[in-house]
Amino acid sequence: MSKWLSRSYIGLVLTFLYAPIFVLILYSFNQSKSRGHWTGFSLRWYEKLFHNDAILNAFMTTLLVAVIASVIATVLGTAAAIGIHNMRKRSRTAIMNITYLPVINPEIVMGVSLMLLFVLMGIKFGLITLILAHITFNLPYVILSVMPKLRQMDHYLFEAAMDLGCTPLQAFMKVTLPEIMPGIVTGFLMAFTFSLDDFNISYFVSGDKFQTLPILIYSMTRKRVSPEINALSAIIFIVVLLVLILVNINDVRREKELRKKEDALR
Amino acid sequence: MKVKATASPYLLWMALFIIIPLGLVAYFSVTDRLGNFSLENYRASLAYSPVIFNSIWLAIIATVICLILAYPLAYNFSRKSANHQRTLILLIMLPMWMNFLLRTYAWMTLLENNGLINRFFGLFGLGPFEMINTSGAVVLGMVYNYLPFMILPLYSVMTKIDHSLIEAAQDLGCNSIQVLKNVIIPLSMPGVTTGVTMVFVPAVSTFVISRMLGGGSNMLIGDLIEMQFLGNAYNPNLGSALSMVLMVIILICMALTNMFEGVEEKEGMLL
Amino acid sequence: MHKNTLISLKNISVEFDGEKILNGINLDINDKEFVTLLGPSGCGKTTTLRIIGGFIDPDQGDVFFDGVRLNGVPPYKRHINTVFQRYALFPHLNVYENIEFGLKINKKLPESERKALVKEMLALVNLKGFELRKVTQLSGGQQQRVAIARALVNHPRVLLLDEPLGALDLKLRKEMQIELKRIQQRLNITFIYVTHDQEEALTMSDRVIVMKDGNILQIGSPTDIYNEPVNAFVADFIGESNILDGIMHEDYLVEFAGKKLECVDFGFAKKEAVDVVIRPEDWKISASEQGQFSAIVDSIIFKGVHWEIIAKHDDLSFMIHTTQKYEVGTSIGMSVVPEDIHIMHKMPPEGDSKQEEEA
């Protein structure tokens, strides 16, 4: 009974989260440009999507910025987390509080402040500023994800590796890194997700040559958002979903194989 | 081998891209258009206090709803098998990969008087219910967009609660409600704090949601700030002052909620 | 004593994932008794305890408490408290608040009375002055004591302790053993104690229940169990033993290691194959030719109180405890008096029941 209750609750919340997405996908097959008005099934928006350079370019830019920014943020943030972890408690607390600033700082303020900074420094808006800004707001998420893994890690592991012949660098690569990997992956995923969807900050620091998908979508709001964007979103959604499913299936299969191998050894 | 130096690029980065820019905003907020010192902007911000209170009010409602929705869900997740947990969490994160504007647009399609929901109720002869263009719709938009930020930290704290603690509480005489009150809630407090922050902050400063779902008549402080930087008047100084006000409000709210358990370690409450 | 039964388990069976974890356990526990469940890891000790505590409902059988059937009564309604295997202290509360927890939940005691009770407990477990410590800042032994105080402050009629000393080091464990026994005697309540350390079981208990694979092998006082183990498994588990294959020729006559010897056991089938158990300290060493057996010292280890000798006789190894040192390679004679030869029925071969199931 309570199991049934909990399941239907989860179902309800998931419905709440996915209902708009299904609407969005549904209307990507709509004949007309209208969002709320179903006139018939068609694939024309998919076809048009592949001829729309603006959208495709914006999509590529978005991906590029998200990948570069989240990778750099992950590297920088992981290094930072390690450094901070090794600090004394007081300086650690101080730095973590500042790290928390971008999280509690409204995005629009951050966008504006970065815009002011770049102008002051004389950096032209473009890919570079976009990436710099994205790294900046991604860093805290990486650090906040990696820190606890470092704290949970048995610090003797590092010594054990040195004991077995690793130089400090080798010990880091072969032991510390794999140990905190789940935290790093989480941090990267968070950073990537935030990057993909950021409008407020990107808006203020994007320049004349590159714009991200959210900005393009926002710019359409005088005329109206083209269903080609819906088509693109539908494709992204399906691809991500498939990847997730495949990864999951693969994991389960690998576990099963391992168990089988083990039984054979015994 | 305590290496601290690896943090230095980050520290430099923070100084350059977080501290200095915030300093710039603070500087702008106390100057006028000509660059002279002036507190006029803050005085002008005062005129907008109804908008500011409206923002806080709506953000609080949205945060509370998120908390109420997310809490049982996160608890539920945390008691499932590891495989299930991972799948469910990815399911929660997946919608965030879709564009935020598009998802909000889709809500319009759902909520409109002739929208899908009303049409659905129409089948049973109910409605139409007036849902769009109300502050309720704005709150819904906030809840929808920021719910994952509440679920994830709650979940991550709750997976760390040892089941034996729950048994210990039962053993000491707690029924399920008392277990919840005396063990689970206090232990999940850090997650609540993080979740509240992660929801309240963007909710109080959003402008897209209010514009799209609120029919434009539920102005929030985010709209105000956006208007100063991207509006007719183009008044970055006032915008900066409003931003500072917003930040102070957020800091105060955070301070209030954080007092629950003194200074909590905030790390790692995200996932 | 039996009129005094407080807890009764009648024919309790439990399955997890289709595997039998408990096989029809029957057990009476008396009021104010210190009972220990002893057995190797995975034998079902914790499961038995959890049934008494109410955390698991048995698939079959009944639990009685003071004559009342308890099945289905939730843990918080039983007059039983538990000290958990890893303490399960509440990390968000300090020492004082942890101990106070149960009092605040159950009774509408005034704050002052609560305080008096907690203080009393703190004194009992020697933790005065630690009230405001975070429990995460305590050493293992201190955490242990908080867990005990937290359980005892509710004045349960029964305290369940699941390997409470498992995580402590030797010295501390010895101290805590004495302290626990002292506490039980002072409060005069029933302790049900789980351990897989036989010395602990012998030292502390009024009665020991030896379990294996979900079955109870033997119930008895420490001396009963040590001196009259029902089979070789119990004998081995309860103390270091030499276990030898033997044949019972007739009452009072057993053959093992190639010798027929007199013994005090009887009532076995003719020519029954039996286990012969002899404690290492029961061997007497003499000159080579004077012993019942002759053997060569294969190794000798200093153990403080005694030396431990492994001696070889033909292909058999014997363990002998003696206070005298012998050089490796010396020939010695070994004797044992009839009273120290323990004869036991062979246990059914391991996994028998499983094979039957599969067949």
Place this chain on the structure above:
Amino acid sequence: MHKNTLISLKNISVEFDGEKILNGINLDINDKEFVTLLGPSGCGKTTTLRIIGGFIDPDQGDVFFDGVRLNGVPPYKRHINTVFQRYALFPHLNVYENIEFGLKINKKLPESERKALVKEMLALVNLKGFELRKVTQLSGGQQQRVAIARALVNHPRVLLLDEPLGALDLKLRKEMQIELKRIQQRLNITFIYVTHDQEEALTMSDRVIVMKDGNILQIGSPTDIYNEPVNAFVADFIGESNILDGIMHEDYLVEFAGKKLECVDFGFAKKEAVDVVIRPEDWKISASEQGQFSAIVDSIIFKGVHWEIIAKHDDLSFMIHTTQKYEVGTSIGMSVVPEDIHIMHKMPPEGDSKQEEEA
């Protein structure tokens, strides 16, 4: 043996946060020896080991290995491997990969040879068939063995073991003690072993080093240490003891518990206040009037091999181990032969050195 010195610590001192942790330790360890550092928690055992392993540089003093000064040489350049206090197995690697780790790092061995070496180690520690297990899925004893195999596969000249058996239960600990000793003898390398379990130290070691508060109190073979402890602390730490205040009237005559008795010790100052140490098993019990002391049985506990009696004589409590049972309240006589009366100089009162520093 001294020509054979492998590791030498000369006057090693270490401070943490202004607190002296090691106070000028001098220590020679011979090749192929099994040496144990024994002492209470916090006495500096781990610190000593970490200096040998190269994880800490001493503030003063030198470490020599085979005559070469080692100070400043990083851990990965020493022919020393360590089994850590909590194993420190790599959780992201399986059993096989954990053991293989050191081989992969150091040498350009071909895969096939690596595999052979790992298999050999797996056999040595009895873990065949566990290659693909996650280390987190192993029991404590199994993890223990993986940690040993992981260290040994590199063929170190010295293996450091930091309380390797601390987390295991009694039965397992006994088994592993035997196994470790067997491994050391088979590989014929130096083991430096840390424990605070005296029985473990006595059982396994060639030499035992007893430490306290950053100082070495005594170095010697297990029998030396057990039978000739240099002071009451060592005596008490090495085995249960009765420690009594006494006065040495003259050579061979000591007074304690109100009686003057003959003893075998000499060379003390006249009327020197001394500690008198008597092992519980050295008391002989007789009829009340026949003993040197008369006492009343205050409590008796069954310990399996023996009974432990606490007997009261005036205000003094004596611990006696005996194989016979006495009822509580019985009057008994107690005697001890002169050889079993150990006389020791009183230790300087605790904290003396600190007081001097402060002054």
Place this chain on the structure above:
Amino acid sequence: TPAYAFEPKDQNYYERFQGKGISISVYNWGEYICNGGDGLMNVNEEFTKLTDIKVNYTNYATNEELYAKMKSGGSNYDVIFPSDYMIARMMKENMLAPLNHENIPNASYINPLFHDNSYDPGNVYSIPYTWGTVVIIYNKNKIKEPIESWQVLWDERYKNEILMFSNSRDAFGIALKALGYSLNSEDPKELREATDLLKEQKPFVQSYVMDQIFDKMEANEAMIAPYYAGDAISMMESNEDLAVAFPKEGTNLFVDAVCIPANSDNQEAAEMYINFLNEPKVAADNIEYIGYSSPNLAAFDLLDEEIQNNEIIYPSMEILEQSEQFINLSDETNLRMDQLWTEVLASKGSFLSWGFAPVVTILALFATKNWMKYNRRKKRKRMVDE
């Protein structure tokens, strides 16, 4: 689609920059240039093909965004498309470069009507790109009576069926017009009146929107709304019940024009781009895609007759003469208008007044609770210490 056949008059002109590796940055409204398909050309692509000049094409959503972006100084745009009043503002602030009309021969196609406009007399800084009027679009099934005046947007009968501009300039323009004032009024009294009028309208307004008008009108979510004429046509195509009316008070005639920012590094190439946009066929395709009205006469000639004769897109001179263009307002007025607009939007009353009290109460409760808890802890500490 077949390769687009396009024959410019002067091929040589377009080949000047070939092989020079030049690129220009074009900053335009979203969905405001023809990007191919349906037999139309992909303008940017064709331009690059023809001239070998690469086009970096990005988008903005409002004039103010464009302004803010330029003002911030972080980017160098070469071609922008501001509207009338914004052109005037940018001119005043020296943000635009004067055009070299010699480089834009196709400017001669521009309707002389657009030469002398109020924002940029003589088109020194701008070449008109599109133009249009603000009209009233309504559902003729639901509103049977003829619509003549802006007053219809204040009609109580259409409560909750009215949509209104969510940008202040357009909204105030309508209110001022409805009051009979100029939509460029800077008179505080008139602005005040307009504000009150807008406040009066608020209870009847379903929502303040921009592009959502499309969907709402097409799906019959609302009955009546002011919007741009060209977009009205596109709505009418999806929903046959819709009709358009020109209010008698006159309306706004807006012009979006192409300009070159003063800090452009590639003025000549930018002018070439502007010239290209005015190639008749290009302008025709663009206008077909956008749906607004074209100032380019040659392009007009290429349009379908049906469109040429469409009174909504190309209204009569009479209507045009009645309509007014936005001009730049003083900073002071802009500021005032923003404040007044905030007043309008935030005036939903009830919610705020009763919202204030609970917010304060809740915060106060939190504070006291925490304070009490803190105190209790301190007290207990003292107790335990005893």
